[in-house]
Amino acid sequence: MIEIKNxxxxxxxxxxxxxxxxxxxxxxxxxxxxxxxxxKTVTLxxxxxxLEPDSGYxxxxxxxITEMQFNERKEVRKEIGMLFQGTALFDSLSxxxxxxxxxxxxxxxxxEEKLERVNFCLGRVNLxxxxxxxxxxxxxxxxKRVGIARAIxxxxxxxxxxxxxxxxxxxxxxxxxHLIQEITAEYxxxxxxxxxxxxxxxxxxxxxxxxxxxxxxxxGTNKDIxxxxxxxxxxxxxxxDFLKELRMRAHYENDx
Amino acid sequence: MVRVFETFGEYxxxxxxxxxxPEKAAMYWRETFRQAKxxxxxxxxxxxxxxxxxxxxxxxxxxxxxSSLNLVPMWWIGSVVRKAMILELAPTISALLLxxxxxxxxxxxxxxxxxxxxxxxxxxxxxxTPAYLIGPKIAAAVFVVPMLVxxxxxxxxxxxxxxxxxxxFYTTAEYMRGVQDGFKSYDVFIMLxxxxxxxxxxxxxxxxxxxxxxGGAVEIGQSSTQAVVYSSxxxxxxxxxxxxxxx
Ligand SMILES: Nc1ncnc2c1ncn2[C@@H]1O[C@H](COP(=O)(O)OP(=O)(O)O)[C@@H](O)[C@H]1O
Ligand SMILES: [Mg+2]
Numbered sequence: 001m002i003e004i005k006n007x008x009x010x011x012x013x014x015x016x017x018x019x020x021x022x023x024x025x026x027x028x029x030x031x032x033x034x035x036x037x038x039x040k041t042v043t044l045x046x047x048x049x050x051l052e053p054d055s056g057y058x059x060x061x062x063x064x065i066t067e068m069q070f071n072e073r074k075e076v077r078k079e080i081g082m083l084f085q086g087t088a089l090f091d092s093l094s095x096x097x098x099x100x101x102x103x104x105x106x107x108x109x110x111x112e113e114k115l116e117r118v119n120f121c122l123g124r125v126n127l128x129x130x131x132x133x134x135x136x137x138x139x140x141x142x143x144k145r146v147g148i149a150r151a152i153x154x155x156x157x158x159x160x161x162x163x164x165x166x167x168x169x170x171x172x173x174x175x176x177x178h179l180i181q182e183i184t185a186e187y188x189x190x191x192x193x194x195x196x197x198x199x200x201x202x203x204x205x206x207x208x209x210x211x212x213x214x215x216x217x218x219x220g221t222n223k224d225i226x227x228x229x230x231x232x233x234x235x236x237x238x239x240x241d242f243l244k245e246l247r248m249r250a251h252y253e254n255d256x
Numbered sequence: 257m258v259r260v261f262e263t264f265g266e267y268x269x270x271x272x273x274x275x276x277x278p279e280k281a282a283m284y285w286r287e288t289f290r291q292a293k294x295x296x297x298x299x300x301x302x303x304x305x306x307x308x309x310x311x312x313x314x315x316x317x318x319x320x321x322x323s324s325l326n327l328v329p330m331w332w333i334g335s336v337v338r339k340a341m342i343l344e345l346a347p348t349i350s351a352l353l354l355x356x357x358x359x360x361x362x363x364x365x366x367x368x369x370x371x372x373x374x375x376x377x378x379x380x381x382x383x384x385t386p387a388y389l390i391g392p393k394i395a396a397a398v399f400v401v402p403m404l405v406x407x408x409x410x411x412x413x414x415x416x417x418x419x420x421x422x423x424x425f426y427t428t429a430e431y432m433r434g435v436q437d438g439f440k441s442y443d444v445f446i447m448l449x450x451x452x453x454x455x456x457x458x459x460x461x462x463x464x465x466x467x468x469x470x471g472g473a474v475e476i477g478q479s480s481t482q483a484v485v486y487s488s489x490x491x492x493x494x495x496x497x498x499x500x501x502x503x
Contacts, residue, residue: 050376070384077382088373102381105280154381 001026002047002158002190007056009042016042018214019056026157026190028206029181033195035236038211040194041085044162047192048080049073060158078106081151083161083180087143089135089150095122096131099149106154121149125179141172145179152183159184159191165200173197177204198237201225210236267464273386274394274463284392291396295358296404302357303350303404304411310345311337311412312419319425330426334434337416338409342443343503346408348495351454354401355487359462362393363483366466367476375467390463394456401455402448409447446502453494458487 002024009017016039024030032040045051047058049065057066065076089098099118103109109117122131125145135143144164151159161180165173181204184191195201201208205222210233212218218233228234238247278284318333366389369375378385413435420426426434462483469479 045376048380050379074382077380080380082377082380084373084377086372088377090369090374090377091372105283105381105383 001061002192003059004043004047005057005059007043007046007053007058009039009046009051009053015214017046017053020211020214020216021056022209022216022219024190024192025207027185027188029184029191029193029204030207030209031193031195031201031205032209032211033201033236034211036196039214040196040211041162043211044160044192044194048082048160049077078154079157081154081156081159083144083147083151083159083164085162085166087135087147089143089146091135093134094131095127095133095135095138095146098135098146099153101150102154117153118149121153122146124152124183125149140167141176144168144176148176148179148183152187155187157189159189161191161193163194163196165195165197170199173199174203180204201237212236266468267460270386270390270464270467271394271460273384274390276384276387278387278391279382279384284388287388288392288395291392292400294361295354295396296400299354299357299404300407302353303408306349306353307341307346307408307411308415308418310349311341311415313415314340314345314412315416315420315425316423319420319423323425329430330420331430331434331437333416333420333426334413334431335437336434338413338435338439339443341409341412341416342447343499344495346405346412347447347450347454348491350401350405350408351451351458351491351495352488354404354454355458355462355491356484358397359458359483359487360480362459362462363466363469363480364476366390366463367469367479370467370469371472371476386467390460390467393463394459397455397459398452399455401458402451405447405451446498449502450495450498453498454491457490457494461487461490 003022004024005021006019007017007021008015008019020039020043032043034040042051046053053066057064059065060076060079063076065073068076090101093101096115096118099121100114103114103117107114119131122128122145125148127142127145127149130138130142130146135146138146159180164176164180168176177200180191180193183189193200193204202222205225208218208220208222208225209216210218212232218228225233225237228237237243315333315337318336319330322328322330322333366375369389375385375389378388417428417431417435420431421428462480465479465483465486466476469475
């Protein structure tokens, strides 16, 4: 479980987060949703320590990482996996070397043990026969899979995914979403996913947090979210006229 | 002016972290060897070609000037070429070439890693990123640049020999007499001091420029250009300071 309390963050004079508090539960996909530029990535980066929040604190199962020095943080970071929006694979390394990197750096496994673990993780994300390929030779969906494999190779307790569907077609998006959901449940991981994709919200949103104008505007499950009838969240969910039209018709049918 | 101090402070902070204790020595060695190979082998051809021709052209120049003076014997040219290559030409020209080739390479590699969040990915894993990404590059440069300079000196002297003998200014025996005449190991010491400092300058400046890029492709391009410009400027300034203090 991760808790964030009253996180604020400004860049220069512009406030991005104005005091966000939320709880992210283990074994669940916790979604942060909001418009582009609403501060989802900033929230995520504050949580993993890539950005320092101006105030507020962040607890990883009770451990306050905002107060930790680099070396203490390093211990928590070994329990964190992250899938970046652009995957951030090391492009000078092959797929196998990418996934193996955290093991090479931090484990005392033998070569064989590492290879076994790497192949297990690549198999888990349904990638076979790509070990020797380089990131430049992979499709968007395959890169995301490698990114997930690298993120889970150290058996993380916490998994962060920044827009896992960006740049993917709808079908591949669903596959990646389900992969994240399965892994989360299988290993009881606390997973935090940033997204603005309503398909993901409906598909994997065990818990949903809507950020608007620097504040947590709404919190609930994907079942609750459809009951929203007005306000900013309504506008966000039914952003297209097509969806609004569909919804109005549905109401109309119900009323009859 | 405040910006200058901020930049300098940031530079020092990053370089300080670059020299902190590594998580896993084997990984750092691997990276250092890779960098040394990149810088060393990759820059060998250009350094070889330029040094040979610089040696050749110096010999021809001196021969031309000496013959019009008619005061000094032609075998002196070997000694003059040697001294010029060791003290000045080989270290400075190699460093300027390397600033252009290796400096821009390092800055754009690190800049790309920054912009595509590869550096963030390393941070998340708990890697001390300056130590892993910058430390090996500095170590490699400080080790490899002096070796390249030694090669440049050797090829420069060979270039002078080929040009002079080819142009019938002197015989091989005369030139070699000059090359050996009045050899001082202090000159070699100065050459090594310069080479190490130049390696340090071009690696740290380019690493700093690449590591701190913000933005995208345009900024990567700018930072790699700046890496070359600033490295070159610092190289010629330090070259002067070393000559001034040690000669
Ligand atoms: N490093 C930064 N420096 C300045 N402004 C930033 C930085 N990172 C993000 N911002 C600003 O913070 C706001 C939120 O950005 P972000 O969290 O990336 O949005 P999103 O919800 O789309 O992920 C944006 O207005 C962005 O311009
Ligand atoms: Mg974002």
